[in-house]
Amino acid sequence: MRSFTVTDEVRAYAVEHGSWRTDEVMRRLRSETAALGDPAGMQVGEDEGQLLTMLTRLVGARRAVEVGTFTGYSSLCIARGLAEGGSLLCCDISEEWTAVGRRAWAAAGLAERIELRLAPALDTLRSLPTEPTIDLAFIDADKPGYAAYWAELVPRVRPGGLLVVDNVLWSGRVVEPDADDANTEALRAFNDLVAADARVEAVVLTAFDGLTVARKR
Numbered sequence: 687m688r689s690f691t692v693t694d695e696v697r698a699y700a701v702e703h704g705s706w707r708t709d710e711v712m713r714r715l716r717s718e719t720a721a722l723g724d725p726a727g728m729q730v731g732e733d734e735g736q737l738l739t740m741l742t743r744l745v746g747a748r749r750a751v752e753v754g755t756f757t758g759y760s761s762l763c764i765a766r767g768l769a770e771g772g773s774l775l776c777c778d779i780s781e782e783w784t785a786v787g788r789r790a791w792a793a794a795g796l797a798e799r800i801e802l803r804l805a806p807a808l809d810t811l812r813s814l815p816t817e818p819t820i821d822l823a824f825i826d827a828d829k830p831g832y833a834a835y836w837a838e839l840v841p842r843v844r845p846g847g848l849l850v851v852d853n854v855l856w857s858g859r860v861v862e863p864d865a866d867d868a869n870t871e872a873l874r875a876f877n878d879l880v881a882a883d884a885r886v887e888a889v890v891l892t893a894f895d896g897l898t899v900a901r902k903r
Contacts, residue, residue: 697733704736712762715790719757725783728756730826730852734894735763738824738850741899742767745848747821750774751814753807753835754827758787764824765796774800775814777807777827807831811838818844818902826852829869832876840885843902849886851876855896 690696701708708716712732720726730738738760742750748769755761755778765774778784784802791797803810807827823839825832832851843849856873859865880888880898888900 739767
């Protein structure tokens with residue numbers, strides 16, 4: 687098994703050799719997000735953004751849902767991968783942070799593809815039709831809420847559709863015996879839940895901060 691430290695230079699090299707390069711709108715969005723200080727760490731990286739676009743294209747997604755939007759970078763990446771006529775529903779509670787995303791979506795010409803609902807995500811998910819019509823769901827929000835979001839989304843994802851969940855390895859803390867904070871405990875329980883869920887087949891990628899990709903059976 688080979689492993690190495692993924693430096694900023696390696697990550698930049700990988701991004702530059704992907705099909706979906708970072709354009710000026712994305713650069714401005716990342717810069718504006720970085721100016722927020724510590725919260726900027728919640729934004730997905732450019733390499734993960736490219737993967738989100740690829741996964742969206744692979745399933746031919748027309749209907750996507752995102753739980754946890756922050757400043758809208760992951761939303762932008764998903765939206766640009768949608769099939770013609772596709773739409774993305776974003777669930778978040780912050781008017782301030784999502785306003786950054788709204789500006790970027792408009793500048794990228796993607797605003798018409800994205801619907802933002804500012805409300806507790808569980809309320810939004812529970813208001814959706816129960817039929818399995820979602821092609822792709824991305825969860826990147828409060829960690830104690832992951833299991834509840836999963837419970838609402840899995841029945842609504844079509845067979846062959848994807849559920850993608852960020853931060854599931856939590857900087858490796860999920861395997862540290864003395865890590866007992868609420869986020870780590872919630873993620874351990876969530877990972878066990880997914881591993882035992884016969885409705886999906888899943889893989890946990892040891893990239894980024896840990897990414898679960900699950901396919902609905």
